[in-house]
Amino acid sequence: MLSALRKVNKSDRINPERGKGMNKPLKVFVGLSGGVDSSVAAFLLKKEGYEVTGVHIRGYNVDGCAEDDALMARRAAEKLHIPFYVWNMEEEYKKAVVDYMVSAYESGITPNPDVMCNKEIKFGLFYEKAMKLGADFIATGHYALKDGKKSILAGAKDESKDQTYFLWTLDKRIIKKSLFPLGNLLKSEVRKIAAKAGLPNAERKDSQGICFLGKLKMSDFLAQYIRENPGPIVGPDGNVLGTHKGLSFYTLGQRHLGIKGMGGGETLYVAEKNRERNTLVVAPEDSPLLFVKEVFLSDVNFLGNGKEKEILVRVRYRQPVFKAELSLNGKKAKLKFAKPVKFVAPGQSAVFYSIKGEMLGGGVIT
Numbered sequence: 001m002l003s004a005l006r007k008v009n010k011s012d013r014i015n016p017e018r019g020k021g022m023n024k025p026l027k028v029f030v031g032l033s034g035g036v037d038s039s040v041a042a043f044l045l046k047k048e049g050y051e052v053t054g055v056h057i058r059g060y061n062v063d064g065c066a067e068d069d070a071l072m073a074r075r076a077a078e079k080l081h082i083p084f085y086v087w088n089m090e091e092e093y094k095k096a097v098v099d100y101m102v103s104a105y106e107s108g109i110t111p112n113p114d115v116m117c118n119k120e121i122k123f124g125l126f127y128e129k130a131m132k133l134g135a136d137f138i139a140t141g142h143y144a145l146k147d148g149k150k151s152i153l154a155g156a157k158d159e160s161k162d163q164t165y166f167l168w169t170l171d172k173r174i175i176k177k178s179l180f181p182l183g184n185l186l187k188s189e190v191r192k193i194a195a196k197a198g199l200p201n202a203e204r205k206d207s208q209g210i211c212f213l214g215k216l217k218m219s220d221f222l223a224q225y226i227r228e229n230p231g232p233i234v235g236p237d238g239n240v241l242g243t244h245k246g247l248s249f250y251t252l253g254q255r256h257l258g259i260k261g262m263g264g265g266e267t268l269y270v271a272e273k274n275r276e277r278n279t280l281v282v283a284p285e286d287s288p289l290l291f292v293k294e295v296f297l298s299d300v301n302f303l304g305n306g307k308e309k310e311i312l313v314r315v316r317y318r319q320p321v322f323k324a325e326l327s328l329n330g331k332k333a334k335l336k337f338a339k340p341v342k343f344v345a346p347g348q349s350a351v352f353y354s355i356k357g358e359m360l361g362g363g364v365i366t
């Protein structure tokens with residue numbers, strides 16, 4: 001449904017406005033993660049004539065893989081013959097992303113650390129420091145399209161990689177100064193470009209899950225900060241099916257709970273977390289308990305003109321979009337879905353799109 005967004009930027013150039021009235025190359029600081037996407041972003045920008053500087057952000061990490069990431073980023077910069085720096089933001093990352101995440105889980109909601117990382121680190125501290133050092137733009141390896149005239153984003157050509165869901169907190173000022181070179185490319189095309197350019201990470205596997213955890217499971221990480229508080233897992237009828245280790249370790253819509261279905265075989269999903277009784281309520285996939293008709297939002301960032309009544313919304317990454325009616329009230333909002341939607345978890349992001357597919361912002365589900 002969002003494929004029409006590719007029409008937002010019909011030019012093959014990364015930034016169609018680049019070079020107008022300019023006598024010297026524009027400076028862009030590229031966040032080099034060590035992966036293939038950001039490295040190809042830097043390659044494409046240099047090829048288009050930008051003065052490119054590579055920066056690796058050293059964040060918080062628990063399994064040591066960050067050292068390898070920094071090394072791969074440096075090797076990519078050397079291959080591209082661009083200046084390279086490592087900016088240590090470990091302390092800031094720990095406070096803005098990790099502590100926020102742990103606190104949210106502890107309070108019983110399901111946070112989105114990737115959204116917070118983009119807001120506070122990549123398009124926060126990194127953006128601000130790059131601008132102070134004379135950058136005209138920053139760039140990342142996110143898969144998103146940019147409409148320079150409106151300073152809004154739209155879904156990438158590769159719908160399976162589209163990352164606008166994680167970028168809803170960006171305001172127009174930051175979008176205007178940000179470049180997304182991969183928006184018009186498929187992931188397979190990015191790999192081919194990297195191989196042809198001889199980039200050292202052309203075949204490097206994509207990171208999975210939350211970046212700072214590495215191979216550590218979320219539950220094992222949270223166990224270091226949150227005390228277990230076991231209680232019963234119950235079905236919709238109240239029958240006890242097993243034992244949970246603490247409501248903070250689960251999210252609505254979660255499966256793989258290590259219990260048998262009520263009929264012996266069907267998959268069960270978390271439908272409710274009853275903190276009063278310390279019970280985890282589970283239900284089969286078609287249960288009404290898993291569906292909601294409306295939600296309320298906080299911390300809303302809206303990039304539209306305020307006239308949009310019916311919009312498209314996504315409440316989970318890679319989930320299909322749904323039609324909804326948006327009622328704004330400052331930084332708060334109400335979403336009324338055209339049809340009931342399942343697996344809606346407080347703390348996660350609801351991201352808005354216009355009927356044309358432009359990303360209009362989002363908010364946090366309460």
